[in-house]
Amino acid sequence: MLLNAQALAAERQGRRLWGPLDCTLHAGEALHVRGPNGCGKTTLLRTLGGLRPPLSGRVQRHAPLWSLGHACPLADELGALDNLSTWLDMAGAPPAPDALRDWLRRWSLPARRPVRQLSAGQRRKLHLAPLHLAPRPLWLLDEPFDALDAAGVAWLTEATRAHLANGGGVVLTAHHALPDDFPACTPLDLGASA
Ligand SMILES: Nc1ncnc2c1ncn2[C@@H]1O[C@H](COP(=O)(O)OP(=O)(O)OP(=O)(O)O)[C@@H](O)[C@H]1O
Numbered sequence: 001m002l003l004n005a006q007a008l009a010a011e012r013q014g015r016r017l018w019g020p021l022d023c024t025l026h027a028g029e030a031l032h033v034r035g036p037n038g039c040g041k042t043t044l045l046r047t048l049g050g051l052r053p054p055l056s057g058r059v060q061r062h063a064p065l066w067s068l069g070h071a072c073p074l075a076d077e078l079g080a081l082d083n084l085s086t087w088l089d090m091a092g093a094p095p096a097p098d099a100l101r102d103w104l105r106r107w108s109l110p111a112r113r114p115v116r117q118l119s120a121g122q123r124r125k126l127h128l129a130p131l132h133l134a135p136r137p138l139w140l141l142d143e144p145f146d147a148l149d150a151a152g153v154a155w156l157t158e159a160t161r162a163h164l165a166n167g168g169g170v171v172l173t174a175h176h177a178l179p180d181d182f183p184a185c186t187p188l189d190l191g192a193s194a
Contacts, residue, residue, distance in 0.1 A: 001026055001062055002138045002169040003048060008057035010043050017043055018190045020057055027137070027167040030160065030183055032174065035190035041173040042070060042142050044190065048171060049140045063169075065138035070146065072127040076116035080109050080126050084133070093134035103129050107152075120147035128152075131159060139163065141172040157182050 002025045009019025017040035025031055033041045046052040048059055049067035074083045081100065088095050104111050107125045115123060124147045131139060139160075145153055160170055161183050170185075178185065 002029075003062065003171070004060045005048060006057055008044075008047065008059060009055045010040060010047055010052075011055045012040075012043065016055075019055070021188075023048075023188060025138070025169040025171060027169060028164045030164060030170040030172070030185040031188050032172060032178065032185035033188045033190065034173075039190040041190060044188075045069075045140050045142045045171060045173065061138065063137035065140060066130050066134075066136050067140040068127060068130070068142065068144065070142040072123045074115045074123060074126060077114050079112040080104055080115055080118070081111040083115055084126060084129055088130060088134055091130070091134070093130065093136075095133040099133055100129075103132060121149055121152065124148050125152055128156065131163070135163075135168075137168045139168065139170045139172070141170065143173055143175060145174055145176070145178075153179055 005021070005023045007020040007022065010017045023031065033044055035041055043052065045067065046069070047054050049065060050059065050061065051067060073087065075086070078086070081104065084100055085095065101111070107122070109118070109122055109125060115126065128144060144156060148156065157179050163170065164183050
């Protein structure tokens with residue numbers, strides 16, 4: 001088992017968002033968190049990743065994880081190369097320099113230009129790089145398809161398929177329908193926003 005949550009509940013500013021809910025993620029499984037804007041999908045992912053305490057209940061994480069939020073945690077003034085190497089170093093997963101440069105070349109991303117000058121899709125491809133450069137069994141991905149072009153969507157679809165086949169697990173949100181060829185996901189529906 002990669003992840004287990006029991007009787008988990010969350011609130012924002014005194015208002016119950018969701019819960020209590022239980023969820024379990026085993027190796028090879030994917031969970032698609034669904035619901036309207038504001039219902040608490042991001043809050044759930046952050047809670048599962050340990051970035052936010054639950055109102056009640058508990059989460060047990062049994063594997064190293066990448067928790068990639070909706071906003072890219074990139075330093076605007078640094079280039080792609082420095083951003084990725086610093087981020088991965090700090091995460092205890094320093095990448096092989098060649099692999100890092102290959103990733104930038106693959107997407108034609110400039111190594112040195114400040115990332116504030118990159119497009120949203122280019123930034124998304126940087127943001128997703130740890131999944132490729134430093135494999136970890138558990139992926140918590142908040143809107144990972146946002147701003148991605150067709151090649152990026154195809155890559156993420158195939159990377160997820162390989163990840164699950166290798167015993168990984170994924171919890172993700174997506175504002176739109178998942179690609180037709182995306183691996184099967186179990187839906188986790190949150191209620192309407194208040
Ligand atoms: N920092 C914050 N302080 C107070 N309330 C917040 C904060 N962040 C989010 N909220 C509120 O919590 C609720 C859930 O937000 P959350 O971002 O988890 O929803 P979501 O389902 O991911 O939304 P979306 O589909 O728009 O991304 C919303 O009503 C939002 O207004």
